[in-house]
Amino acid sequence: MLLNHVSVGTSNVKLAVEFYDKVFATLGIKRAHYIEDVAAAYGDNFEFWVGLPSENRANAGNGTHIAFNAPDQVSVDEFYRVALAQGASCEGQPGLRPEYGESYYAAFVRDLDGNKIEAVHL
Numbered sequence: 001m002l003l004n005h006v007s008v009g010t011s012n013v014k015l016a017v018e019f020y021d022k023v024f025a026t027l028g029i030k031r032a033h034y035i036e037d038v039a040a041a042y043g044d045n046f047e048f049w050v051g052l053p054s055e056n057r058a059n060a061g062n063g064t065h066i067a068f069n070a071p072d073q074v075s076v077d078e079f080y081r082v083a084l085a086q087g088a089s090c091e092g093q094p095g096l097r098p099e100y101g102e103s104y105y106a107a108f109v110r111d112l113d114g115n116k117i118e119a120v121h122l
Contacts, residue, residue: 003046004046004047005041005046005047005048005049006047006048006049006066007039007048007049007050007051008048008049008050008058008060008066008111008113008115009050009051009052009053009058009059009060009113009115010050010051010052010058010111010112010113011052011057011058011113012112013036013037013038013039013040013050013051013052014037015112016040016050016111016112016113017031017034017040017050018086019083019086019087019088019111019112020040020042020050020111022082022086023079023082023083023086023088023111023117024042024068025082026070026075026078026079026082026119027068027069027070027071027075027079027119028071028075029042029043029048029068030042030043030044032044032047033047035051037052038051038052039051039052048066048068058113059113059114060110060113060114060115060116061115064115064116065091065108065115065116065117065118066115066116066117066118067106067117067118067119067120068117068118068119068120069119069120069121069122070119070120070121071121072121073094073105073121075119075121076094076105076106076107076119076120076121077094077107079107079109079119080093080094080107080109080119083109083111083117084109086112087112088109088110088111088112089109089110090108090109091108091109091110091116092106092107092108092118093107094106094107095107101122103121103122104120104122105120105121105122106118106119106120106121107119
């Protein structure tokens with residue numbers, strides 16, 4: 001595997017954990033670590049961290065997004081629905097994206113801090 005982990009910043013760890021616990025449950029991803037009021041990690045082999053930045057305020061990367069594998073198209077739909085219900089903003093409704101591949105089915109949202117995340121089923 002190319003990467004060990006990915007981390008995004010948040011300005012409120014408690015709210016971010018509530019968001020990601022619910023959104024990632026739709027993809028079968030569980031929280032693996034929690035450092036109270038500092039950070040949380042998700043996944044077993046490849047960890048996704050969300051936490052307070054070491055300096056200054058958290059801000060989302062311009063042009064950056066992170067895609068998570070979904071077991072099926074229904075999970076992509078549920079990811080999108082739950083994310084919006086938790087306060088995420090839409091960056092692309094669930095659907096086929098033939099420009100990325102014939103069976104590429106995905107949805108894109110921005111989390112509470114503006115980080116762009118995607119659920120994809122191939």
